[in-house]
Amino acid sequence: MEKLLVIGLDSVPPDLLFGKLLDSLPNTKRLYRDGTHGTLETCHPPITVPAWMVMMTGKNPGALGIYGFRHRRGSSYTDGYIVDSRHVSEPTVWEILGERGLKSCVIGLPPSYPPKAINGCLVTCMITPGPEKEFTFPQSLKNEVRRVVGEYAFDVTFRVEERDSLKRELFEMTKKRFKLASHLAREKDWNLFILHEIGFDRLHHAFWKFFDPDHPKYVVGNKYERIAEEYYGLFDELLGDLLEAAGADVPVLLLSDHGSKAMKGAFCINQWLEREGFLKLARPPLGVTEFEKAEVDWTRTMAWGWGGYYARIFLNIKGRERGGIVPPEDVPALKSELKRRILQLRDVSGRPMKNSVFEPDELYGVARGDKPDLMVYFDDLNWRSAGTVGHESLYLSENDTGPDDSVHSMNGIFLYHDPNNHQNQIKSMNAEEVAPTILNLFGLPIPDGMKGRAVKLS
Ligand SMILES: [Zn+2]
Structure with a gap:
């Protein structure tokens, strides 16, 4: 040609x-x-x-x-x-x-x-x-x-x-x-x-x-x-x-x-991690707050997440993160537990969400660069991930970073x-x-x- x-x-x-x-x-x-x-x-x-x-x-x-x-x-x-x-x-x-x-x-x-x-x-x-x-x-x-x-x-x-x-x-x-x-x-x-x-x-x-x-x-x-x-x-x-x-x-x-x-809505990943005991805030946020600006108690936090079309979850691992607390040998069990709970999540009306959780190394064979520890799709991507904290519910009907109607x-x-x-x-x-x-x-x-x-x- x-x-x-x-x-x-x-x-x-x-x-x-x-x-x-x-x-x-x-x-x-x-x-x-x-x-x-x-x-x-x-x-x-x-x-x-x-x-x-x-x-x-x-x-x-x-x-x-x-x-x-x-x-x-x-x-x-x-x-x-x-x-x-x-x-x-x-x-x-x-x-x-x-x-x-x-x-x-x-x-x-x-x-x-x-x-x-x-x-x-x-x-x-x-x-x-x-x-x-x-x-x-x-x-x-x-x-x-x-x-x-x-x-x-x-x-x-x-x-x-x-x-x-x-x-x-x-x-x-x-x-x-x-x-x-x-x-x-x-x-x-x-x-x-x-x-x-x-x-x-x-x-x-x-x-x-x-x-x-x-x-x-x-x-x-x-x-x-x-x-x-x-x-x-x-x-x-x-x-x-x-x-x-x-x-x-x-x-x-x-x-x-x-x-x-x-887009059906946004799911508050960090608020959920907090509710489940994987993430601790030093004090409750005054209103809706970007996660980067929230006061996180890293000495008691095992995992946190990012917003976006999908959620990236990071683990606070001893020897890797500056204030890491999860011993490396406990990482596989922590990932399994997070996966198990994420797969059981329900949407705002109580219906089971079709969630997927991936580990980059398993998904790609080789995962280079700055990869997350887990990748999560909420309800077949119909729900996006909201990283902000301080919301009244885990479920938002709007995107948390500005008007957005599609995923x-x-x-x-x-x-x-x-x-x-x-x-x-x-x-x-x-x-x-x-x-x-x-x-x-x-x-x-x-x-x-x-x-x-x-x-x-x-
Ligand atoms: Zn595109």
Whole structure:
């Protein structure tokens, strides 16, 4: 293969793109009708970072040592960091192609800030602090970006109450990103072109309760009822432009990194650990308090947790944490006891939750880097984890870190369309299979370290 266009639609679930919205999306529908499509089973955890890098390197999160955006620094109680491009040490598909002299153009793929050298060109992702920073490779590309779209937008602030201006910014951001993509697709020399759009994820988190009649907080006749049709419709139009800019003969692969679904609520992990006797606060918090600011009695705390789409649980182990109290030989029994109790949890209405508890080493084979001791999904991810303390109940109907209506699910999408080889077949793929599949499309061998198979798309 000479050329491949990859479009990453962050957080797009099959039931929207291939389901209820498909008939209103003429370009997508044409690709769907004549292409190979299916569900893309994502990695654990189903989160943007690490999911895109799992797809682009063919390595699981344990091998990458990336378990989410935020990480705990070593065995610190409070110190953390955000993952960026420097934490990705495994080769990506564009690096493997680059070694063979093939050129790539990559826009927005997380995490790609700060920009790394590439055989081609690169525009960084939504973790970029702002357009005043270096965000392109080569550096000179930055002026070209400004010339084509003016002020480039990496992301929108989406956990806000004021949704009118958010809607405007969201649509504006996506238009600019696709305008830039179409320009670069036309002007640059490339074999692999990758565009990532974060806007879908922001649409879902900020507006899910407005467009999904099944969301517990849906209100009939609200002013954003059709926003999903509008946003996906905008995408479909811009997709048409980009396909034309890329060239009529170029195959396209649409991917999403996980799905999305309505959030049922947030479960207060630290309050639960306290109630069960695993965590002690020196004094009760005055109102809702971030865990990092709560007065924890570390001399009597065995475990604490983090909020997010899933809960990370850390144990206070003697010889590892500064004030560790759990003897290393007691760790397996403590993990088992936590697991046992978590699996028995019920939701706010008394129904058993479908919870899962994973140990990173068992889940990944090898788990590098700053991993949690346990990873917990509440009720098949329908409930997120709240790390804050000082709530009146263990169950919150809202996210504790700002308005958010959706959670992630394990099923994303893929859709491959080759203009010269129409197919209509349904297949399945998982996140680790994406990199070998792309290399295979280019006729390249699969490196030994990639465990996934290459899915035959045509
Ligand atoms: Zn995502």
